[in-house]
Amino acid sequence: MRDEYSDETKNIALYCRVSTDEQAREGVSLDEQQQRLKSYCRAMGWTEIPHVYIEDGYSAKNMDRPQLISLLKEVKKGTISKILVTKLDRISRRLKHLLEIIDIFQENKVSFISISESFDTNTPSGRLTLQVLGAVAEFERERIRERVFENMLHAANHGKWLTQSPYGYDLIHKELVVNETEAEVVKRVYDLYLNEGLGFYSIAKKLNQEGIPSKKKRGWSIRSIKLLLTNPVYKGTLVWNRIDRSSNKQVEKDDEDWVVVENAHPLIIDESTWEAVQKRINQASVPPRAKTSPHLLGGFLKCGRCGAAMTISWTGPKTNRKRSYRCSANKNKGTCTSQPYNASDVEDWFKEGLLRLSKSMNSSYIFKLAEQARNDEKQVINQQIQSAKNRYARKVEAYTAGLIELGDLQKEKSRMEQIVQEAETRQSTTTINTEGLEEKLNGKISSLIDAIDTLPVVEAKSLIKTLVEKVIIHGDKNIEIVLTTP
Structure with a gap:
């Protein structure tokens, strides 16, 4: 729709705002704002009659303002070429909101001009000011993210569940407690996949036909069955900081950045069954x-x-x-x-x-299968050892950055050494019962x-x-x- 308007047919918009408090405290007049903005337009040689958006009695602390909403709709339609304000705080007093609004302007190729600060996004100095504002906002976002991460890391290391409870569990005082009814369904799903050979679709179809509700009562799907079969929560493991949600597209982080806490809550599926399911999922899929x-x-x-x-x-x-x-x-x-x-x-x-x-x-064929099973077990053990070492390396970084205390670092080191010792013992004593x-x-x-x-x-x-x-x-x-x- 934006292509229907040429630069010549697009409008100039003047945005004027004043709250009741500002009117009393600072004597800011809507009429004065209009006159200054119109004078600026004449000085710039812009002869078209501008559209005026007047926000009377609304604070700039949020974006829920009728005239601002109306202005943004027109921007997205492509009917506006320039937007003028007397000061930046007429649009918003919050940097976050200001940058969000300016992003919308830039996406729709709209110039934003503040006449008091000589701020014009169409000029090099205006763009420089915008970049400085963006850098300040980014710095503040990073500070907030660090504080949130520190709090979340502390909660995760103490076994606190950080989001809504997964199917099979209830969340009580931020701790996972097994929901026995749902847990039986979880065990059945693992059995259907591992022992009866049903795929994600067939399992979802079976549960839906039997009227077994999912967590949010939306029915089962291929995705929900796959998530249930791959979620380490069911073997008692808490995994946090796995997904990067800092941008619109969610991306899985490298495993060394994950926060992994073993035995953080009651398990529903034993580890050997869970690993066997992961192995089957990761094998070359049947066409x-x-x-x-x-x-x-x-x-x-x-x-x-x-x-x-x-x-x-x-x-x-x-x-x-x-x-x-x-x-x-x-x-x-x-x-x-x-x-x-x-x-x-x-x-x-x-x-x-x-x-x-x-x-x-x-016997030779059985020996071959046993050797393959032994190698698979070895690979699982090596992955556990590497995960423990990666977790300790992250804790060292957290301690260096002042995010955790020395005691937390020492506990993680002891935990890593215990996991490595147990894994190496398992590796040296692993035997396969060929008769079985x-x-x-x-x-x-x-x-x-x-x-x-x-x-x-x-x-x-x-x-x-x-x-x-x-x-x-x-x-x-x-x-x-x-x-x-x-």
Whole structure:
């Protein structure tokens, strides 16, 4: 809409304001302000009749003034080219509000002129004054942010919850207390994701269909389920200062800037379960077609010749169409010589392969899985050690800046040393129960075979995802099943 007005058709606006107190104390007259502003316009050779906005009896302590609101609306419409005041404090006595208003003027290419201070944002000196005002305001904002951070840091280190309570907890005297009804839902969500293989969407849909309310009674969504599954609050950990909200776009800070307090409140999910869920979330995600395809191995089946995905093709007349898995590189590019395979045959081979796998689980394969699980555990331990060291480094910086006392720094050092010692002990004594691993794996395979025979394809595929990373076809009845780490 702004483009409809040229500079020639835009108006000059005069803004005059006086409060009752100012009129009595300083003898500031609205008529006097108008006369001075109109005289300035004539002196500058501006012949058009200006629009006058008169604010009678309103204080400049806030922006809730009818004439100011009306003026800003016209600015945003693009009908004004210049705004004049006798003094800056006519617009606002608060620097924060003044800068907010001037920002609006600049965004809409409006010159702002104060005739007493010789302030004109269209001149170099005016822009310099604006920059100085901005620097002062920025300094004050930083001072306020430092004070807020210091108070928040103290509260976080003493286990005080700093925002509204997450689902599963109630907030009582700034401390989290488990809400038993909601906690059962949290445990169920983790079980549905980790053990039954349901995705964010499927879990949200199930909870909504069952009429289970979310915290704000808005229903469950993909985002709310993901946040619930990734929030460390459920393992008893408080994480604060994670998001930078200083600009319009929220950005996650580097983890060394986070304030992390372990065992800050009662947990709902044990740490091993929480870490297992994070591992599954961070693993290479299964392609969307693997979740939604009505074909058992859609999204899982790979070509043994080139590694491309095998997709469903249909052959035969409409009355007797047959499914086949065909290499996508062969179908779309002609770069692979792999043959198509009857889909029902391949799915039968897959089930037979699972049966053989459960009966012939050899020790070398179990050892390989155990070694992978051991490496995963090592990685988690190393992350815990690094997080403890990062927290201590932040406390050193806070102590140097005078934000915390020496006693707080010493406590953090002792805590870091304890965490490192416990983690290193776990690392040196970590053992994997291979018999238990084999039993767990065989149990999963048996459950999966039963699911394939009894459940709808989409539900069976959810279970396949918890156990199988991919299936590679090398030829007739020759398939390779690659399992995920249990």
